[in-house]
Amino acid sequence: MDGVLILDKPEGITSFGVVKAVKGTLKAKKVGHAGTLDPFATGVLPILINKATKIASDLLDKDKEYSATMKLGVETDTQDLTGKIVYESPEIAFEWEEIESVFKRFIGKIKQTPPAFSAIKYQGIPLYKWTRMGEKIPKKCRMVEVYSLKIKALDLPYVTFDITCSKGTYIRTLCTDIGRLLGCGAHLTRLRRLRCGRFTLKHAIPLKDIKPLFKANSLRDRLISIEEVLGKEVLRWD
Incomplete structure (x- = not known):
């Protein structure tokens, strides 16, 4: 599984804590995030999975x-x-x-x-x-x-x-x-x-929904490809 998940980070958890939770659920080798949100902050947090961790700077550079x-x-x-x-x-x-x-x-x-x-x-x-x-x-x-x-x-x-x-x-x-x-x-x-860049709350998944979606084999449907992130393909939700 390679790509980006846009999460709606809840209050009370660090961005690293979100990464740890996603990594544990997906059993992925590499998971990172693009753009730290403080524990009290909420909202759009791009989560990068496996090969997508290489494009972190492309998301960090966005408005x-x-x-x-x-x-x-x-x-x-x-x-x-x-x-x-x-x-x-x-x-x-x-x-x-x-x-x-x-x-x-x-x-x-x-x-x-x-x-x-x-x-x-x-x-x-x-x-x-x-x-x-x-x-x-x-x-x-x-x-x-x-x-x-x-x-x-x-x-x-x-x-x-x-x-x-x-x-x-x-x-x-x-x-x-x-x-x-x-x-x-x-x-x-x-x-x-x-x-964050092109990604808004309409693309975001609540953190609490990650496990149920993964168990239902539906999480891949919400995964944004590296090509979509880089603008080489049309974003499916747009």
Whole structure:
């Protein structure tokens, strides 16, 4: 079995945990994923099986689309809801237009400094491991691109928004940067990946359905070939 399964990752499991679960069910030699989602995040997670692991970079390079929620007034050391509070604002009072004007400043090419708690490697070791060891590692700014950034709902202190962005964009870092520009601090509380390249939630299988589909010999019908992934064949669901 060679190809790609698009999974709808549930909350509460790491991307590696999803890979381990799929590998155990399929008894495959090689299984990987394209694009890490944090344990609290959900949504589109491409799972690469056997020979398809060789095309991981083709999927990692694709644009992504997310639905997210940020909380204003609180900044954390991880930039999300799992971290320790490092700053709290005494008052949150913003109009939709005020927040929207700040959002607009983050559309286009922007510089981001990767968070200390991230999988980016320094000397072969992920930054989050250095951070947990108490080591401060110099982090380089990098250029990413935000194609669209739209507020969908405002229920202070929470702001829900949709974003389409280039590879390597950290949504939690974006939330922190927006919070700082507003002067109140902020962190990411919810993240759902809606799309990775051409693949959307309509292509995705819930993780809990993998075993039943495999036992029913129906999983191959949901397997996307390497040729489809690379655009050499028409995607069957399109």
